[in-house]
Structures are given as C-alpha cells and as structure tokens.
Amino acid sequence: MSERIQAPRGTFDVLPQEEAARDGLARAAQRILGAAGYQRLETPIFEATELFARGVGEATDIVRKEMYTFDDGGGRSVTLRPEGTAPVCRAYVEHGMHKLAQPVKLWYLGPFFRREAPQKGRYRQFFQVGAEALGSEDPAVDAEIILLVAELFEALRIHTRLRLSSLGSPEARAAYREQLVAFLRAHSDALSADVRERIELNPLRAFDAKDRGTQAVMAEAPRLFGAITPEDREHFDTVTAMLDDAGLTWERDETLVRGLDYYTRTVFEFESPDLGAQSGVGGGGRYDGLVEALGGPATPGVGFAAGIERMLLAAAQQPDAPPDVDLYVALAKPQYAREGMRIATEVRQAGLNAQVELAGRSLKGQLKHADRLHARYVAILGDEGAQLKDMDSGEQHEMETGAVPAAVLRGERPV
C-alpha cells in the first residue's frame, strides 16, 4: 500500500453534513447585505503580490510572514489572497467604478489564505464574508456597515460584543506614532523581543501583544484616541450616535488596533464570548487612503470581514438543519426499483424531498436506513401494492403504489 496523503495542516474539508449550515449562512448574508444595496463581487483567488504588500502594508504580520507567495512560472510574483479589501479596491479601480453612483457597495464570500499557526478557529485556508462601501466619507456608511454585521450575527444567533475606536486621520496618526515610538523606546526593557524589534516598523501592534510585560507597559501608553482631530472625533461621535439610535450596544476601546495597516478613523471588532482564544468573529473599519495607494483616484472606503468558520463555531444554533426526508421508498423486492424511482421522482417534482433505496439492502436494513435519515414517511413496495407508514404516529396504510405520492403530499400539507 502507498503512503496515505493527507490534507495540508491548517486546511479542512467541508463535509456534506456541514454544507447546509454554510449555505444558510451565505443566504443570510445575501439577504441582509442585498437588502441594503450591496452587490456580490468575486475576485481571483490569487493576485499580484504587490497588491497586498502595498494594500495591507509591508509592516504587518500578514505581509511579513503569513502570505502564500509564489512565482507564477513567468517571473511574476503572485499571492493567494490573505484578505478581501485590497482586491475589491483593485477591482473598483480596474473597472472604473468611481464613475458609478457613490458609494459603490459590494460584498463577497470565499476562501482566504494565511500561514498562521493552526488551532481551533484558526486555519490556513478559511472563508470570509465581507462587504465594502467605496466612495463616501459619510459616517452613516460606517454605521450602516456595523449595523449590517450586527444584523447578520443576530440572524445566525451569534452573541457578540462590539468594540469600537477611531484611528483618526493619517496626519494625526503620524504625529501620534512618533510619540508612541518614543514611549516604547523608553520602556524597551520591559517589552517582548518581538515588539522591541518592531518599535519602528509597527509600534501600534504593541497594543495587541499577548505577553504580560508588554501589556503592563501598554496600559500606561499614550492613546491614539486622545490625539485624533476634532473632525475625526465628530465623525466618530456621529457613527456611535447612529448605533445608539439603532439600539446597538458598543464599547469604546482605545487599545483596538487592527492587523492591517490601511485603516483610518473608524475601526471595530466583534468578539464572541462563546469562542476560546480566537474570539474575533468579524471586524473592519474605514480606509480612506487605500484606493489611492493602489493607484486609483482618492476614494474613501469602509468595510468589514467575518470568518465563516468562527461564525459557525459561535452560532448558538446552526442556521439550517440538513434537509428533511419526507419520503423514503423501500423495496420489498428489487424488482420494484423502477416503480420506486417513479414515486420518488413524482414526490420530488411536487416539491418535497424523497429518496429511494439505491444500495440493495435487505428490507430490515432499508427500514433502519430510513430511520437514520429521520424520514417522515416510508413506503414499502411489495407484491400487494404499497404500505405507507407514518413514522411519527406509527400508523400504517395499504394502498395502490400509484396512490403513494398523493398520500404523502396530503400528509405533508395539512389543509
């Protein structure tokens, strides 16, 4: 025997019994985002590496160590997409969407790739649903996006806590950055090696550090929120007033920084108390400089992304149970296979779910199988016609084989 080949670490198969929940989630996203005017956009799984280097930021963990990057065979460097915002912005520019009525509202769902250490809720290939609204600075767009994410989570019965902050405009952030670098340098002895090495490169990430020493230092660090301009503050206050109007609970968290460099002003994260270490279910924010950094016209934008696997883990109840089997057609003898097929087909054409024995099992085996499928009715085709059994009540009726579909339909659709 040859050695068994396994799926790569950090990847997973989506098994048939898991598809229904995923479909339910995709339908909920389509319904909720579609109702607010978001249209689905699909971008390629791989993009020019430069898109993420520039779009996500050279200093980020994602670009520094988590991307699957390779030569496409023609001397060009391509990367499996680690996130969805930069690709959507690229598509916006490439298709001249700035000429459309603004904001352009787009949503997506698909696989993303990051070389992270795998653990529960953290994979190397994972799925995200996300949305981006491009072309408006209006705080109402930020509020709308946040409310839509909240609605999506609520529809899926996912309990979350919303943290919110403002990273201000790039100017305020640049000035603050100097201040933070000076503070970190003054306390460098107490910082973790990783944070110390990145004081210049990405000082804001120190707020996200997991080690106690760094956390103790950061508790005293100057906060960006205190350095934002009055205009940034007004923008933030309008966003939060709209969330309040909608009755959404939120908390301000001045230490909230996100793993991607492009954010300006609003940043937010939804966490689920039902998840372990990987508690972030979704997050996002505003990125007013990103489209321009990618070579497009100056265009503000705001968006979110949420992890499908984490949403499924956090869902108190899965969005959709596997489809019911309304009728299972069992065959007392194999010679009734054609009649069985006709009945199952007729019932399916009438809009119900029906299955027919396909594996040559004994009658006992067939009834056991029907039980496992939780079939509502079982029809046994035999020499005397059909016996139709209502599996809920246990009632059993003999009838002509041809009468089975009508009896099932009557039973399933009470008048």
Ligand code: AMP
């Ligand atoms: P981010 O793009 O990093 O803001 O991530 C947005 C959301 O995607 C997170 O809140 C997670 O739900 C999900 N996510 C990010 N990275 C992973 C991963 N490696 N595995 C599974 N889900 C992830």
